Amino acid sequence: MPTDSLPRFENGGVVAQCRNCGGTVTRFSTTQVGGGYCTIQKELDFGDSLDFALIRCNGCGHGALAVLFADHLGNPPQLMSVHPQMPNIAVVPVDVPADLLAELREAEEVAGIGAFRAATALLRSTLEKTLKANGYTAGNLYNKIDAAAGDHVITAARKRQVHEDVRRIGNDVVHEDWRPVAEEEFAKAHDYVVWLLEDLYADRPTVVAELQTASRLDANGAPIS
Numbered sequence: 001m002p003t004d005s006l007p008r009f010e011n012g013g014v015v016a017q018c019r020n021c022g023g024t025v026t027r028f029s030t031t032q033v034g035g036g037y038c039t040i041q042k043e044l045d046f047g048d049s050l051d052f053a054l055i056r057c058n059g060c061g062h063g064a065l066a067v068l069f070a071d072h073l074g075n076p077p078q079l080m081s082v083h084p085q086m087p088n089i090a091v092v093p094v095d096v097p098a099d100l101l102a103e104l105r106e107a108e109e110v111a112g113i114g115a116f117r118a119a120t121a122l123l124r125s126t127l128e129k130t131l132k133a134n135g136y137t138a139g140n141l142y143n144k145i146d147a148a149a150g151d152h153v154i155t156a157a158r159k160r161q162v163h164e165d166v167r168r169i170g171n172d173v174v175h176e177d178w179r180p181v182a183e184e185e186f187a188k189a190h191d192y193v194v195w196l197l198e199d200l201y202a203d204r205p206t207v208v209a210e211l212q213t214a215s216r217l218d219a220n221g222a223p224i225s
């Protein structure tokens with residue numbers, strides 16, 4: 001199923017990513033009672049309503065709540081939101097270590113409830129932990145990014161992206177005055193961290209050999225500090 005326009009209401013059910021199914025796009029069935037959906041309604045003006053419907057993932061069986069707008073003309077309901085909100089979960093290489101994956105997933109989870117400042121700080125953390133795991137242990141994050149680019153393990157473009165849109169924004173969140181972080185800023189930083197993980201883990205044996213040649217990893221693949 002395509003991942004655009006998610007979540008959506010379709011043929012009497014909800015199509016969405018399920019966090020319990022690892023972010024897989026699945027179908028959630030509504031609970032049917034008699035000829036209609038089992039809902040609690042909030043009546044709006046002009047006979048329209050908000051319908052709160054229990055739904056259940058056909059894959060894993062976990063439940064969720066769909067909020068639907070039903071107009072007084074009897075048109076198909078319009079899906080407003082799903083709770084708990086389903087985070088946008090990126091597909092990453094299978095060789096990404098569990099701790100780095102957990103940090104990325106927590107960033108996605110937090111972004112899923114709209115807390116983009118906290119999510120962006122977690123992306124900065126994912127970036128720094130990723131570089132350390134690959135042998136870039138010296139200095140601050142600025143130095144680590146430059147060292148990885150200096151070894152040509154990441155491209156000049158990726159260096160610029162993670163400097164500007166991950167490290168700098170993450171630092172702003174932690175150290176500077178409060179300001180909102182937009183969803184678009186998070187989404188860009190998220191893309192760049194995911195692409196960095198692809199750079200380093202999609203063809204892991206080749207990258208490990210390069211990092212060993214650059215004296216970043218030892219013969220066992222552990223960081224040389």
Ligand SMILES: [Zn+2]
Nearest residue numbers: 018021057060
């Ligand atoms: Zn599921």
